[in-house]
Amino acid sequence: QVQLVQSGAEVGKPGASVKISCEASGYTFTSYYMHWVRQAPGQGLEWMGMVNPNGGSTKYAQKFQGRVTMTRDTSMRTVSMELTGLRFEDTAIYYCARDMSGTTPEYFEYWGQGTLVTVSS
Amino acid sequence: EIVLTQSPGTLSLSPGQRATLSCRASQSIRRHLAWYQQKPGQAPRLLFYDASSRGTGTPARFSGSGSGTDFTLTISSLEPEDFAVYYCQQRSDWPWTFGQGTKVEIK
Numbered sequence: 001q002v003q004l005v006q007s008g009a010e011v012g013k014p015g016a017s018v019k020i021s022c023e024a025s026g027y028t029f030t031s032y033y034m035h036w037v038r039q040a041p042g043q044g045l046e047w048m049g050m051v052n053p054n055g056g057s058t059k060y061a062q063k064f065q066g067r068v069t070m071t072r073d074t075s076m077r078t079v080s081m082e083l084t085g086l087r088f089e090d091t092a093i094y095y096c097a098r099d100m101s102g103t104t105p106e107y108f109e110y111w112g113q114g115t116l117v118t119v120s121s
Numbered sequence: 122e123i124v125l126t127q128s129p130g131t132l133s134l135s136p137g138q139r140a141t142l143s144c145r146a147s148q149s150i151r152r153h154l155a156w157y158q159q160k161p162g163q164a165p166r167l168l169f170y171d172a173s174s175r176g177t178g179t180p181a182r183f184s185g186s187g188s189g190t191d192f193t194l195t196i197s198s199l200e201p202e203d204f205a206v207y208y209c210q211q212r213s214d215w216p217w218t219f220g221q222g223t224k225v226e227i228k
Binding site for chain 1: 155157159164165166167170176177208210212215216217218219220221222
């Protein structure tokens with residue numbers, strides 16, 4: 001069965017960087033886009049961007065352009081998301097979510113358990 | 122950016138009642154809309170995609186409809202496990218966006 005297991009909670013200071021990983025299993029890793037979605041405490045969902053594990057191409061929401069980098073390691077079946085220049089408003093749960101389509105990106109079918117990132121001075 | 126507006130913000134209903142949730146897009150998104158259910162402390166779960174196609178395991182009491190700018194998620198008879206927050210999401214244009222959510226709470 002498809003499983004996405006994310007790395008543990010992180011605490012970072014304003015201006016610092018954080019890198020979260022998501023290990024995938026139960027399917028052909030390179031066949032499905034992987035997205036990152038975040039959720040601030042008590043708030044809604046926000047799409048950050050996606051990475052194509054087959055080749056590593058990325059697409060980011062303009063809001064995060066210049067601050068986010070999404071990468072993949074096919075040997076480890078892992079995708080990672082690094083966010084730089086942390087701000088207090090980046091405090092959120094960050095989810096990786098696998099796309100449902102094996103061709104073009106469509107919707108978020110499988111989700112990781114979430115990683116809490118806390119920005120605190 | 123396409124804005125999705127969900128209404129109502131909160132729906133207070135009793136088990137067995139019918140729930141009707143709305144999602145309105147700021148421009149036409151054809152049928153490129155999904156619905157997700159999120160319970161406290163859990164990741165969202167895909168209920169419907171392409172407006173009315175049922176996700177894996179979505180119970181038959183749930184139905185999705187709509188196209189263009191107006192979409193509806195209906196729960197015909199609420200079960201205790203249906204009390205949660207529901208989000209709509211569009212994939213018609215970048216960036217993909219979500220509605221702000223509708224909370225279905227027990228009355």
